[in-house]
Amino acid sequence: MTRSLPNSRDAALLARAQRVVPNGVWGHMATRAIGPGYPQFFARSEGCRVWDVDGNGYIDFMCAWGPNVLGYHHPDVDAAAMAQLKDADIGNGPTEAMVELAELLTETVDHADWAMFQKNGTDATTACVTIARAATGRRKILVARGAYHGAVPWCSPSLVGVTAEDRAHLITFDFNDTASLDQAVAAAGNDLAGILLAAFRHDVGRDQELPDAAFLQHARAVCDRTGAALIVDEVRAGFRLDVRGSWAPYGVKPDLAAYSKAIANGWPLAAVAGSERMREGAGKIFVTGSFWYGAAAMAAGVKTIEILRDSDALAHTEAMGLRFREGLDAAARQHGFRLRQTGPAQMPMVLFDGDKELQIANAFCSAALRHGVYMHPKHNLFLCAAHQPADIDRALEGAEEAMKEIAALGLQPA
Amino acid sequence: MTRSLPNSRDAALLARAQRVVPNGVWGHMATRAIGPGYPQFFARSEGCRVWDVDGNGYIDFMCAWGPNVLGYHHPDVDAAAMAQLKDADIGNGPTEAMVELAELLTETVDHADWAMFQKNGTDATTACVTIARAATGRRKILVARGAYHGAVPWCSPSLVGVTAEDRAHLITFDFNDTASLDQAVAAAGNDLAGILLAAFRHDVGRDQELPDAAFLQHARAVCDRTGAALIVDEVRAGFRLDVRGSWAPYGVKPDLAAYSKAIANGWPLAAVAGSERMREGAGKIFVTGSFWYGAAAMAAGVKTIEILRDSDALAHTEAMGLRFREGLDAAARQHGFRLRQTGPAQMPMVLFDGDKELQIANAFCSAALRHGVYMHPKHNLFLCAAHQPADIDRALEGAEEAMKEIAALGLQPA
Numbered sequence: 001m002t003r004s005l006p007n008s009r010d011a012a013l014l015a016r017a018q019r020v021v022p023n024g025v026w027g028h029m030a031t032r033a034i035g036p037g038y039p040q041f042f043a044r045s046e047g048c049r050v051w052d053v054d055g056n057g058y059i060d061f062m063c064a065w066g067p068n069v070l071g072y073h074h075p076d077v078d079a080a081a082m083a084q085l086k087d088a089d090i091g092n093g094p095t096e097a098m099v100e101l102a103e104l105l106t107e108t109v110d111h112a113d114w115a116m117f118q119k120n121g122t123d124a125t126t127a128c129v130t131i132a133r134a135a136t137g138r139r140k141i142l143v144a145r146g147a148y149h150g151a152v153p154w155c156s157p158s159l160v161g162v163t164a165e166d167r168a169h170l171i172t173f174d175f176n177d178t179a180s181l182d183q184a185v186a187a188a189g190n191d192l193a194g195i196l197l198a199a200f201r202h203d204v205g206r207d208q209e210l211p212d213a214a215f216l217q218h219a220r221a222v223c224d225r226t227g228a229a230l231i232v233d234e235v236r237a238g239f240r241l242d243v244r245g246s247w248a249p250y251g252v253k254p255d256l257a258a259y260s261k262a263i264a265n266g267w268p269l270a271a272v273a274g275s276e277r278m279r280e281g282a283g284k285i286f287v288t289g290s291f292w293y294g295a296a297a298m299a300a301g302v303k304t305i306e307i308l309r310d311s312d313a314l315a316h317t318e319a320m321g322l323r324f325r326e327g328l329d330a331a332a333r334q335h336g337f338r339l340r341q342t343g344p345a346q347m348p349m350v351l352f353d354g355d356k357e358l359q360i361a362n363a364f365c366s367a368a369l370r371h372g373v374y375m376h377p378k379h380n381l382f383l384c385a386a387h388q389p390a391d392i393d394r395a396l397e398g399a400e401e402a403m404k405e406i407a408a409l410g411l412q413p414a
Numbered sequence: 415m416t417r418s419l420p421n422s423r424d425a426a427l428l429a430r431a432q433r434v435v436p437n438g439v440w441g442h443m444a445t446r447a448i449g450p451g452y453p454q455f456f457a458r459s460e461g462c463r464v465w466d467v468d469g470n471g472y473i474d475f476m477c478a479w480g481p482n483v484l485g486y487h488h489p490d491v492d493a494a495a496m497a498q499l500k501d502a503d504i505g506n507g508p509t510e511a512m513v514e515l516a517e518l519l520t521e522t523v524d525h526a527d528w529a530m531f532q533k534n535g536t537d538a539t540t541a542c543v544t545i546a547r548a549a550t551g552r553r554k555i556l557v558a559r560g561a562y563h564g565a566v567p568w569c570s571p572s573l574v575g576v577t578a579e580d581r582a583h584l585i586t587f588d589f590n591d592t593a594s595l596d597q598a599v600a601a602a603g604n605d606l607a608g609i610l611l612a613a614f615r616h617d618v619g620r621d622q623e624l625p626d627a628a629f630l631q632h633a634r635a636v637c638d639r640t641g642a643a644l645i646v647d648e649v650r651a652g653f654r655l656d657v658r659g660s661w662a663p664y665g666v667k668p669d670l671a672a673y674s675k676a677i678a679n680g681w682p683l684a685a686v687a688g689s690e691r692m693r694e695g696a697g698k699i700f701v702t703g704s705f706w707y708g709a710a711a712m713a714a715g716v717k718t719i720e721i722l723r724d725s726d727a728l729a730h731t732e733a734m735g736l737r738f739r740e741g742l743d744a745a746a747r748q749h750g751f752r753l754r755q756t757g758p759a760q761m762p763m764v765l766f767d768g769d770k771e772l773q774i775a776n777a778f779c780s781a782a783l784r785h786g787v788y789m790h791p792k793h794n795l796f797l798c799a800a801h802q803p804a805d806i807d808r809a810l811e812g813a814e815e816a817m818k819e820i821a822a823l824g825l826q827p828a
Contacts (some may be wrong), residue, residue, distance in 0.1 A: 013510060014519065016513050016515045017508075017516065019517075020517050020527075020528050021512070022528055022530065022688075022696040023697045025507070026697075026701060027701060027706065028702045029507045041508055041510060041513075045508060050506060060506065060823070066703075066704060067504055067704055067705070084457060088486075090459075090478040091474075091486075092455050092456060092479065093443045093465050094439060094455055095456055095457060095467075096427060096455060097437070099427050099430050102431065102434035102435050103434050104432045105434075113434075114434050114435055114436055115435060116435060116440055119682060120532055120537065122535055123534065126566055130566075130575035130576070131427050131573075131575060132575075133577070134574045135577075136616050148593065151700055151703070152701075153568075155554065158700035160544075160548045160699050161544035161546075161547040161698070162544070162545075162547075163553050163582070163583055165579035165583065166580075168582075170575070179487045191710045266503060266504050266705075270683055274436075280436075280438050281575070282436040283436035283440075285572060285574050286571060286572035287565050287571075288439070288440060288565045289533075289535070289536065290481055290534065292534075295445060310569075325686075365743040384515045396795060403435065
């Protein structure tokens with residue numbers, strides 16, 4: 001085992017935080033649930049790299065859990081936001097940036113006839129559900145078992161503080177399972193408001209699944225037949241796979257889509273994009289937030305989408321993901337491990353075969369940290385356009401050292 | 415009637431927006447619901463002034479509907495945020511700014527033993543309700559009739575797209591009415607999770623009411639007796655009236671408080687602040703958002719709270735509010751109107767007596783716009799620390815011209 005990384009400043013900050021924040025840290029970035037050695041507090045980010053508060057640097061494969069798509073501190077995106085900030089960010093209404101962003105989004109995303117903007121992915125998924133109900137006058141929303149759609153009572157993965165009524169009108173089915181979807185549709189009867197699907201299956205801790213084209217087409221046909229809304233949760237995948245929308249390659253258009261995370265390369269922004277038949281419903285609901293017209297984030301969104309549309313950023317990122325995938329696979333095999341790498345290469349799930357308790361993954365990710373590679377043992381990873389071949393190769397050297405170390409510990413597939 | 419203000423650019427932007435956004439604009443800043451002449455799109459803001467996209471400037475009495483408490487583009491706040499942005503905004507965890515902000519908030523706000531941060535006021539109110547349920551294992555939340563606590567199904571002022579179950583565990587009572595509160599408490603029986611109150615009554619279109627000390631003390635006693643959480647919605651009032659919390663002058667401490675709007679002088683931030691007895695419940699729920707650890711907004715929050723704590727910003731703002739109140743009152747009387755000005759002078763509600771359909775208020779606010787004064791006919795106004803006596807006096811000149819014009823139109827109280 002190599003030395004541990006210095007972490008005294010991280011430990012001191014966590015101790016301070018634990019006095020003034022419940023558990024010190026909340027939500028998906030709390031590292032107490034994963035293996036040892038994860039820094040909790042960060043001091044700096046640049047391109048595909050992050051530095052913790054003790055000065056340890058990492059090649060980053062979480063990308064702020066999704067928002068970083070072009071590289072941290074992308075100069076053009078940040079310059080656009082800063083230029084807007086100088087004039088106006090929030091005021092008593094939107095700025096021209098909102099119109100530009102909505103025009104660009106509807107031109108770029110194949111299913112979008114209109115857009116509205118928010119701050120959180122959960123704002124967008126919640127608005128989609130509300131719009132579907134407003135547009136149809138019905139209540140039931142079909143959701144895939146195990147899918148994550150946000151962190152408020154109607155959709156939170158935790159039931160603590162949640163009442164049964166918060167989910168009274170949800171009906172579950174299995175992703176990519178047409179018969180299961182049909183059962184849920186039947187259960188909804190004439191009260192079907194919408195079908196909510198992630199862009200692809202990216203549940204925590206299990207193999208990812210791209211959607212079957214036939215399954216998407218079936219869901220589309222059900223919505224066409226019943227008038228329900230086909231809703232795609234693009235919060236995690238949106239503007240990472242295809243700037244036209246993640247289902248564009250399948251030729252299936254949702255009625256409503258929730259975007260966030262990557263849409264403004266880290267500036268806080270979310271969006272609902274909808275089709276013409278949902279416009280009236282969207283115009284009838286009341287949704288708002290104090291900062292939703294914040295123009296700096298919108299200017300950042302415009303620049304981010306333009307770059308994604310006009311450059312090879314996404315193709316490059318996918319290529320880097322494939323390079324990383326192949327290298328990881330080779331490193332694993334060399335040390336007696338077999339990986340299951342699933343989903344799109346630019347947001348891969350990396351699991352070890354025969355690792356039911358995630359012991360191997362936890363040990364591997366902890367070891368990788370010490371070699372300057374930041375990954376996650378059970379959540380999908382994210383690559384960004386700032387990853388260059390040299391970064392990937394250096395990360396693979398670290399990953400190979402980590403594989404060697406966990407093999408030496410005697411960790412082996414069950 | 416004076417000339418109309420130029421608005422060709424505003425009209426053109428609205429026409430563009432209507433193609434790509436349902437109704438062109440959503441939420442509380444859509445001006446279609448109020449009188450004519452309101453610009454919808456803004457280009458610039460500075461101090462206590464905003465400029466619309468046609469170049470018309472206004473002395474602003476809405477302050478972005480609350481976030482602007484120190485003045486738009488406050489140099490120290492923006493410098494703190496920019497310095498943080500240079501290092502890290504979002505990453506794979508929080509930065510030291512989160513710890514500093516939570517420490518400062520708990521030192522400054524008298525009822526706060528811990529804090530958690532979000533992006534929207536609605537995030538904070540929703541988290542308060544979830545924490546109250548988690549902490550008590552009960553479900554009923556008591557809310558005052560007509561109060562605004564956010565724009566998601568459980569609390570939205572609109573029922574469109576909302577199901578009955580979204581509000582299944584809400585019980586209403588009348589603000590400042592102890593008997594009414596007691597009835598609601600009785601209705602909740604042994605399922606009382608919390609009592610949710612605005613810092614003061616600031617419902618749209620009606621006189622504001624400060625809380626009665628006896629009412630707050632009664633609500634506090636009910637929560638002490640039952641173990642329920644006393645929750646204050648400080649989203650609108652927080653960090654405007656008293657940096658220690660709006661109820662500090664009453665000596666009543668809530669268990670949970672939702673802050674947003676003014677907390678970071680316009681940078682997108684919200685907070686839940688809680689007492690020790692709610693800490694465990696807060697630590698058990700799952701709440702998160704992609705941008706909630708955004709460090710730039712947190713650095714802005716630290717600087718904003720420091721300035722509010724260490725300067726006379728709030729006392730100055732209140733003095734400016736009183737100067738405005740007195741001047742408005744005199745201008746109204748001079749032209750045969752009688753105003754009902756209620757609530758704190760720094761966030762006043764200004765209504766015309768005998769103006770049930772808001773005809774007078776709409777005409778007055780439209781006229782005031784033409785004289786360079788931005789107000790709202792039925793929502794409380796906001797002043798900020800950047801308002802100086804000369805700004806108030808100039809705004810009063812505009813207001814007096816507007817009073818003269820509406821009197822000349824023959825608009826008179828019913």
